[in-house]
Structure formats: structure tokens, C-alpha cells
Amino acid sequence: EIFDICVNQHLGLGGGNMVYLDLTHMSREYLERKLGGILEIYRKFAGDDPCELPMKIFPGVHYSMGGLWTTYTRKSDGKGMEFGAPKSMMTNITGLYAFGEVNYQYHGGTRLGANALLSCIFDGLFCGKGVVNYVRDETAEPAAMIHQGIYDTMLKQEKSKVDALIERAGGENPYHIGIEMGEEMTAASTVVKTEARMQKALTKIQELQDRAENMTLSDTGMWTNQNLSYARALRDMLKLAEVILVGGIERKESRGSHYRTDYPERNDDRFLATTVASYDATTGRPTISWEDIDADLVAPRARTYGAVDKAHNAKTQAAKPVTA
Known part of the structure; x- marks a missing residue:
């Protein structure tokens, strides 16, 4: 609900991406006991005391x-x-x-x-x-016995990547591309997903990949160059973003944090499997395959979050317990 208000409906504070979480009706002693670490972090970075003022929160990606x-x-x-x-x-x-x-x-x-x-x-x-x-x-x-020519070849290959980034003058700002990537992935592939929105994001990410080939660095030095490090990482992040979107489109079900409104149910018959993405060197794009999950020790069941399923309970009580 918070994500929907912040991102989809644009009803956050001042039209932004935050809402209030009000804890001020609870006692300070209770909050410190239950949420001491979180409160300390919030005070440090937001500058407000959650015991006295509502917290401003946003559903961000942390893992x-x-x-x-x-x-x-x-x-x-x-x-x-x-x-x-x-x-x-x-x-x-x-x-x-x-x-x-x-x-x-x-x-x-x-x-x-x-x-x-x-x-x-x-x-x-x-x-x-x-x-x-x-x-x-x-x-x-041992590694010490590997021919020096192998190291020299790889060093030359990596140096050529650095030189190409340093010398490129295409005019694209890597930080602007990174912001656009983050906004697109947040809107298309976090809490709620649909195929249409992920397809739109995939087109955008591929466009950003093309633009990333024309990045210009404001710092062309070779000592502690954060622009260079970010630009190299950004190209990898764009590839990972494409993998996430292609995998999400292919998985036509809802499972765990992968929730699709166009496929709201879990489908164990088809998708009790790990999404495996491989790099296709001929196309430069990811290919998706599936690795079946071995659930012999712990059979999958419905996540009811406390709701009682009598038929399922009777079945699990009759089964022998499994110990690791």
C-alpha cells in the first residue's frame, strides 16, 4: 500500500515519494526497547526524533x-x-x-x-x-605457475576498457543514466509488477545501455577516479537490470517478493524452479533457463500468514518430521 501511494498514485508528501509513519502515540520507553537501533539511525540521518515527530518513509531497495x-x-x-x-x-x-x-x-x-x-x-x-x-x-x-602472458593479456584487456572510457566524448552523463535506471526499475520491478510495465522498462533499459556507450567522464585522471569506477559499475548494473526484467517477464506467476497482478497466483507445476540467466555473446543479451528446485526435504505449501488450513494441517501432522 505504501509503495502504491508513493510510486503509482503519486500521493506522497507534496507529491513526492514519502509518507508519514506516526509513532508518537507510543511511549518513548516502548519505542526504544522495540526499535532502538532504527530510531538511532533515523535520528542520525534525518535529524528528527521519531518519538516526537512522524517519520518520513519510502519503500526502498536494500537487498x-x-x-x-x-x-x-x-x-x-x-x-x-x-x-x-x-x-x-x-x-x-x-x-x-x-x-x-x-x-x-x-x-x-x-x-x-x-x-x-x-x-x-x-x-x-x-x-x-x-x-x-x-x-x-x-x-x-598453482596460480604462481600460470604463464605470465595470461596475466599480461588480461591486464591489457582491462586497460583498454579504462582508456576507452577516459577518452570517450559522447556527452552522456553516467550519473544521469544511473538515476534514470533507478527510477525505471523502481517503478517497474519492485513491489508490484505487470508484463506491460516490465516490457516498457526493458525497452528503456536497453536504450540506457546504448547511451552508456557514449558516456563522458568529468574526471579523466587515473588516481582515485570515482567517475571512472561508477561508469564501469553502471554498465554492469544495466546488464543486471535487464536480467531482472527478462526473468520477471518470463516468470508468469507470483512467488515471494515477485508479485504480478496479471498472474497473482503461485504456479508450482511450471515455476517451482530457479531462474538462471546466461549471457549470450552473439546477441549481447541474457537468455533464461530454469533449474528445478529439489523440495524432497521440505515440500512447498501455501503461505497463509496465520490463516488455518485444516486440510493442510491434518496432512502435515500425519507426515513424519524432518530433521536437518
Whole structure:
């Protein structure tokens, strides 16, 4: 509702993107006990005391769900992962691992509270041993033995990217492109989605990608150049934005934080699967495939948020409990 008022209906404060959250009817002692950390952050950055004045809030993006594709090795009995397996949490680039929040294993359609911390701790404790085993038992040669020409080639390739950005004079401001990208993705692919709006955003993002090829940097120095760093990151962000939109368009259902008014129901028969995006070098565009989710240990069920489903309760009570 807050998102709809702020973004879709433009009914926020002064026509902007904020609304009031009034906590002033609650006692200071209660608010400090329940929301102490949040209140401290708000006072620091907003300069107002939420105990005395209504808070100005906006539904912002604070986490990117999903991440790099990684593999894992299942135990022989099928119950969980094999401890210390060299391939667990390895990406499709041999020897490159993705631990914690950068991979996709623990997120799915939404992220439960503390799952980010869980993924960091679990991957480090459970899969870190696999890296040691890989380096010790499976690598053909240590990195120090790789031919110097490989490093020189990659260094030259990256330097050419930097030089091209520094020398380009197309007139496009990278920060303006970034703002337009953020506004478009906020409107099309956050809380509420439709195919028509995502298709419109996809066209816009592809237009911004073309404009990004004509960026001009205001700082052309080679020392702590934040413009250069941002411009390089922006091109990657535009690719990620395209992936998010194409994946959202292809997933014709609602699941977790992915809510589409044109497909409001979850469809396990078709979409109980991870969205996997791959880069097509011939087209420069992402391609979408699906990786089935193994739900043998925890079967999916309706998220009723406290509503009682008697038939489902009877069925789950009859089933044997699963322990990890």
C-alpha cells in the first residue's frame, strides 16, 4: 500500500515519494526497547526524533536477492550437502567460488530475515573446507605457475576498457543514466509488477545501455577516479537490470517478493524452479533457463500468514518430521 501511494498514485508528501509513519502515540520507553537501533539511525540521518515527530518513509531497495550460480555436491543418502566437497559453491568458472550473499542458493523468491547472515556463516563453515580440498587435490598447478602472458593479456584487456572510457566524448552523463535506471526499475520491478510495465522498462533499459556507450567522464585522471569506477559499475548494473526484467517477464506467476497482478497466483507445476540467466555473446543479451528446485526435504505449501488450513494441517501432522 505504501509503495502504491508513493510510486503509482503519486500521493506522497507534496507529491513526492514519502509518507508519514506516526509513532508518537507510543511511549518513548516502548519505542526504544522495540526499535532502538532504527530510531538511532533515523535520528542520525534525518535529524528528527521519531518519538516526537512522524517519520518520513519510502519503500526502498536494500537487498538484491539471488546471485551467482553455484553448484553443490549432495550426500549419498540424498539428505543435505556433502561436507568439504570441492565442487560445492563453485561457479561455472572452474576454481572460482561464490560464498554467502553473492550466490543464489538461499534466496529463491524472497529472503527471510537473517538469511544473509545464515548464508555467510554456513558457506564459510560448511564449504570452506571444500576450497582447501580443491586446492590440495584437484588443481593442476598453482596460480604462481600460470604463464605470465595470461596475466599480461588480461591486464591489457582491462586497460583498454579504462582508456576507452577516459577518452570517450559522447556527452552522456553516467550519473544521469544511473538515476534514470533507478527510477525505471523502481517503478517497474519492485513491489508490484505487470508484463506491460516490465516490457516498457526493458525497452528503456536497453536504450540506457546504448547511451552508456557514449558516456563522458568529468574526471579523466587515473588516481582515485570515482567517475571512472561508477561508469564501469553502471554498465554492469544495466546488464543486471535487464536480467531482472527478462526473468520477471518470463516468470508468469507470483512467488515471494515477485508479485504480478496479471498472474497473482503461485504456479508450482511450471515455476517451482530457479531462474538462471546466461549471457549470450552473439546477441549481447541474457537468455533464461530454469533449474528445478529439489523440495524432497521440505515440500512447498501455501503461505497463509496465520490463516488455518485444516486440510493442510491434518496432512502435515500425519507426515513424519524432518530433521536437518
